[in-house]
Amino acid sequence: MRYIPNAENDWESMLQTMGYERLEDLMTILPEPLRMKKALELPQPLSEMELVQHLRSLSEPGPQGKRVLSFLGAGAYDHFIPAVVDHVLRRSEFYTAYTPYQPEISQGTLQATFEFQTLICQLTGMDVANASLYDGASAVAEGVLMAHRLKGRKKCLLSRSVHPESRMVTRTYSHPLNLQLGEISYTSTGTTDLEDLQRQLDEEMNAVVIQQPNFFGCLEDVEEAAKMVHARGALLIVAVTEPLSMALLQPPGLLGADIVVGEGQSFGNPLNFGGPYVGFFATKEGFLRSMPGRLVGQTVDRQGRRGFVLAVATREQHIRREKATSNICTNQALCALAVLVYLSLMGKQGLKELAEINLSKCEYAKKKLSGVGRLRFSAPTFNEFVLTLNRDASSVLQILLKEGIVGGLSLKRFYPEMEREILVCVTEKHAKEDIDRLAEILNESSVRKQGIQEPGR
Amino acid sequence: MNFPKEVKYTKDHEWTRMEGEFAVIGITDYAQDKLGSIVFVELPALGKSFKKGETLVTVDSVKAVAEVYAPMRGRVEAVNESLRDNPEWINRECYGQGWMVRLKIGDSAELSSLLTSEAYEAFVAEEEAKG
């Protein structure tokens, strides 16, 4: 067994020093009635070659083995990842290391985390950012919990244009603490209904959560929302699921947000069927002590040399225990490293150009597809938009799938009122031909009706 | 270890100096020594009322958090603002510059349960022996 170095020869002498005869004798440490008498029922072990063959066959999408052309976004974005990112991630000093509790031999992880924290602050326009949370959705939940800790009031409002999974996760976290969550509706233009927000705001509100760009891909008026929310003494939490947008948009931190959370997956992390991703969390200096998650701080060693350590740990579970700001222990360090490497490679110029490419491709797609369907919302967008088809979305998507295309996400599952709508995302990975092909097939499908046989067949 | 005679003590390692109807409160030399270098102090809001035994202040060292309890019922009249930027005064001068809160005493009957310097010193010796 190549992962277990010690073999029979080694065991013998070791067992002898302890007075045991066979390896199995160690089971006597367990109470007799609890010792297993038979073996676990698991498949026979596979050799490395067989393992690779088996996993390969599982990973291929279909009997044809053909890769599909996908226009899915909705909180997970397919961007190109330069080779350097994975090359750095595969340095085993990074990925086989533990949480940096012994800073003298973890300066690599610690400095990288400090750099990550800095970048998140720069991007979001905030003062302080943590070392990462599990994902964007749980980051929203943590933001709501933090607002509750700070304000001590009873309620929180979330816009319906915030990612449905973020809202679901926030509900799960809030429920046991008896935090009431309310919803703000969206307007016909695709943004949070600020009039509805104004109506619902009162002195019982801890915070309001909006997403930028929102789940429909539309841009929100963060500044206006901030003014309304602050007038009632509440906090504004802005969630960002596509942080590439911040290369072109004024960051929420400069528009009045008190807490900025989001999903860093777009930067250097593959889609990975939903995880691991990486949540980021940033806020103002004054709220530091209420922040969840790990923080890395700068300091000096005994010779006065600069170094980095885990800081302000008295907020955390291993010290504060049941009074901790969160229960988080392991976070998403390696994914945060991917974000850092990716952003370093892109740099300020590259990130801006990439964002412009995404915007341009999406605007092109909107033009092309508005001939086939109808643009549901008129608000400006970044790299996603909602398209209304001429009939039920699921049947159209089925037709597209047969042609090897995943045209978008049917929104009915999250918004029952949107039976004919799909959310379409376009990134730099989509060539003009891809978008044209989507438009072409969509056009054909709107002429063709499903289930009706062609005459004469 | 310092046990000044002019203040009174609690078994939770707070000291109290009486100033008429006010009580000035801090933590003892024994407490600051056990905590180690103090890095952060969370002081209560002015005007807030506390019952005897409620958490008045929390004190953070690098690896621990300690709660400082109100030795008697009272209302916060003043806090030592300079501790925000200089938490280390608690270590250096816990009975002087490191004072934390000034309470307006709510119930003077509760003062009778405070310990004298000798009683507190003996209590600390017992705690140390337990180890």
Added chain:
Amino acid sequence: MKEEWPGECGLLLNEPLIFERSARGRKGYSLPKLDVERAEAEKIWPRKWIRKDLEGLPELSEVEIVRHFTRLSQWNYGVDSGFYPLGSCTMKYNPKVNEDLARLPGFAGAHPYQPEEIAQGALQLMDDLERFLCEISGMDRATLQPSAGAQGELTGMLMIRAYLSDRGDPRRKVLVPDTAHGTNPASSGLCGYQVVQVKSNERGVLSAQAIEEKMDEDVAALMVTNPNTLGLFEENICQIAEIVHGKGGQVYCDGANLNALLGLTRLGGMGIDVLHFNLHKTFSTPHGGGGPGAGPVGVKGHLADYLPVPIITRKGERFQFDYDRPKTIGKVRSFFGNFAVLVRAYAYILSLGAAGLKRASLVALLNANYIRSKLKDHYHLPYDLPCMHECVFSDRLQGKYGVTALDIAKRLMDYGFHPPTIYFPLVVHGALMIEPTESEPKETLDQFIEAMVRIAREAESEPGLLRDAPHKTKVSRLDEVLANRKPVLRWKPPTAREP
């Protein structure tokens, strides 16, 4: 130290912060030409929403970036560098083939919302893994959604809470042993429970009597770790579970120490109702410097209705996500969990099989007990009993020379080892928790033992050497007081401009 210790020499290159390396105009990226009309944000978005400046993002060439991160990596010590006996963390070897498998394009490129028809392989993997974990632990169903152990604990406690609520019997307290990991009370707190501590006995374990005293009809659950954080098997667990169940409570088991039990015993047979797994501990997925991990949760049948959505069901040959679960606690994170981590754990289980997993645990027990027996004459052993996969010593004997667990840990770095866990569990003053795992050759164990023996001697004869350690690392001991008094948590551009 005249002989050749791994820690003796090193080529540690200095490297500034990436922002300090940045130079205007340098490029590390390559972007395709635009094949559609260029859209300008200024023309389609309101002016005031457009970003003025992206200052603070570095500008570097690919070469400088690669050097920067290569140098940073060299300051780290990982399992691949050497022995990493961090108690409670199970720092075992991370198989390399699993790294390749997680990166298979069909997995890495799979969007979580992709149609189930083309995700069958991934769904099968998840379904298989769920079954394997249930078989290993003796539970009935599992969720793979939680991203880490702590999130798994929260999930488990939320399910208990929902179950009791459903029965019209919401309770307010949770019993947590004094040996518990900090995440246990923290997770209970997040569920709105009040935490009541239970003291372990002189054998370092929970006694039925102690539980009996604290158990009542207002206690929702007992959170137990087995083996516990002292590395000892909770020998009274069955009786304890009966007491808790008898008063209508549930038993949660923190599965962080599962590496001691694979194929030897099953937690499901001890009265455990719900437990979490740490895939990044027991199942060899890498720790990543602090994640990503995965914390699946296994439950007995009566709690299955409360599992987070979606669960995976099978209709003939087809796997499906089922969201129609009216009693679910909801979701603890987006999508389905850390899938790429699940792939690695799945591959690990398939590589070892039942016999391999059993051997892993037996050798983990062997290695830990070997260290325990060899070091007990040099370090204070608070519980002189056979341990399981980890053993706990204390710094008591060295204390009389003014040497602490911290000093011992720092000195170990000079010998070339990562220190064990220190100051945990809290019930042992000055604790040193050593978990070697099964993936260490005997020579490494012997070398570690020798280093510890020497350090014990140094504590007596030259304690200053320990108090000034480490001497050969990139930085010496860091001023944590400074880091905490005036936290500096980011780099700032020299002229404090707005981004």
